[in-house]
Amino acid sequence: MEPVSFGVVGVGGYARVHLHAVKVLEKEGLGKLSSVVIRNPSKYKDEIARLEGKNVNIYKSFEDMLENEAGNVEIIALPVAIHQHKDMTITALKAGFNVLVEKPPAVTIQDLDEMIRVERESRGFCAVGFQSQSENTVRGLKKRICGGKLGEIREVVVKGRWKRLDSYYERNAWAGKFIYDGKYVLDGTVANPLSHYLMNGLYFASMKWGETASPVRVRAELYRAHRIEGEDTSCLEVEVENGARVFFFATLCGPTNEMPVHEIVGSKGTAKWTKGQDVHIEYGNGEVEIIKDDGADERIEVFRNAARYLRGVDSKLNCTLSMTRPFVLTLNGAYESAGTIRDIPKRYLTIKKEGDSVSTLINGIVEIIDEASEQRKLYSDLGVEWAYPTRYFSLKDYRFFKMSL
Template sequence: MRKVGLAVVGVNNFAEFYLDKIAELESEEQIKLTAVVIHDQVNNADKVRELRHKGIAVYSSYESLLKDAKSCVDIIGLPVSIPTHAEMAIKGMNAGYNILLEKPPAPTVQEIDAIIKTEKETGRFCSIGFQFIHSHTIRKIKQFILEGKLGEIKEIAAKGFWPRFKSYYDRNDWAGKSIAMGQLVLDGPMHNAFAHYLNNMIFIASSEMNKSASLKRIRAELYRAHSYIEADDTSCMEIETVNGVSIYFYVTHAPEELRHPYMEIIGEKGRIKWNMENEKTVIELKNNEVIQFDNNNIDPYKEEFRVVARKQLGEIKNLYCTPENTRNFVVAINGAYDSAQKIKAVPQDLIEEFTNDDGEYQTVLPGIDKLIDRAFAERKLLSDLEIDWAVKTKWVNVENYPGFNPFN
């Protein structure tokens, strides 16, 4: 069987994760790492030697890869900085390569539309690295709903509590930024760390397997507790889809305790509870039937690579996660900023910043865990709870959303 040749741009941070996953998959005889781009080959000299010893081509720039790697590369993996996503994906497709683009696909609707346009013009494909759209549980949940077993979907809600330390924001030039490298980044929890779980809900709310739900209107609140960043770190959002599903999303990087994402789906015939840990899923139907399953030890990260390889080999017609079916995720993010208008700093006398027992500089917003739990339970935004520091925002219509311009 012919192996699909993959290239990865970078060897550090999330690029290293890509390389590890590809290495684990090479024994399956569909995928092979054939090229890597390493810009700084002096400080990564050991990695350069190791890769070349394995027969993997090493390029010093993306441009040289695009020019010279046609003989060994089918798909280029782009675990690169958010502001460069659209430009690099478009360049790669125009050069004749297929693309695996890490999430989020792009900061603005204009950029995702440009990616979609390039796909159509070049005949190339671009798969988006939202791994949970590739997961066993999310796809099984959606199929269960499409078969009518949960009845009409009324609402979907998710919440997550992940502390992010100063080291997280210091890891590159764009983390915690709204703008970097002259480009929009919008690096808040909804758009980056928790982006999967917002995208999951928009995907599940659609009535077609390979599509996401079209959005009607959005109300969102963006807050910042960390004193040294410019982006939001604590956010909530309410979405009304065109087909009448209400979506609620609550996330923070300044929690008192770490808790992984949890999602509820409420339908006419019951509810589904999904936990990110092991993707544990419980379906509770009103007829007292209870169905339980987990990820069946299928790693969704690996599924990302398996799916693009199968697409490259012609074994499947449709990718699972594409620019077209993640466009509504981008609309949600852009609409959230349109609704919030600005990121509201939480008063510093309400914040605790300290070096924790692991030596990490940490920011905590005391009480935020209980507030999010209450907002989640009542399906309200934080300002609806009459919190002194919370700011009410307006609904914005996002049907036929044309583009995002926060500088108007």
């Protein structure tokens, strides 16, 4: 297939992963890096020297790239800050480009709906960087779910426990923010670092290929242990359209970084998948099936899929804007249900210096999340001392998120 021409906005932060992915496709003859936007040249002297040596067009602004690359760049990759996703995606689609936007594509349902509408009216497409949907294990399990091998899906339980130091929140101006630059960011476990796993929960809860299950109502608790505006610890119970329940337990205040764990319970079997490992399925008739992880880097697969889709080799994008609508609805419903983000008092935390930064641990969080996921209960249901009960929030006809803390 003819190599697909990419333009990447930014060269720092997660943009490095995008540049690497395009480089891998370039080696395979499937893609090429045509242009990048570097808005702060003094910050990226080495990158500029390297890219100039490779004949990559370097622009000082996104608008310059759009103006000059029509007919050359085919897919614009947007590994930019969350609050920039909507406007930049829409601008690129309207200018006739295809887009690969990072996750979450938007953090309010009104923004996502606008993006979906503009994509429909445009000639192009917008792929989303939720990369789990490009993993062979996740896709293999989804195929079996859609084929009815696990029966009716009843519960999906997801646990994510990561450890993020203060330096994580100091890396840019929007990290840990609820609102930045007048726009919602909702940065936290649900919208950002562990969002892949909530997305997976909704993906596995749907028995339709290429779809995620739509939430009917959500009950959620949001907390912060770090001195941030956003949340760093959450729990959600999501009732979806087919009656299944999705549970999501997450923290960025764990003692270590653990690979997130998924448990999918169906009427005919149960599947377990820990990120990076094989899927184990135990069927009701006693049979066991393993789906082997093929070892591919799913972040590269996102780019491969977009390139192959553009050339008509793949018939579908692995993650579309529409597929993320249940995720964004659930995210908004979680904030509506929680009503606010509660501070976890210092007496429940261990805060200490670590290297050049500071770590924040919620005491006992590993056991709390294990118990909550085993019992299918939220933290307040368990009587956790720092937890506050919340109510279900109905997402029927929900179209607009507007909330302040």
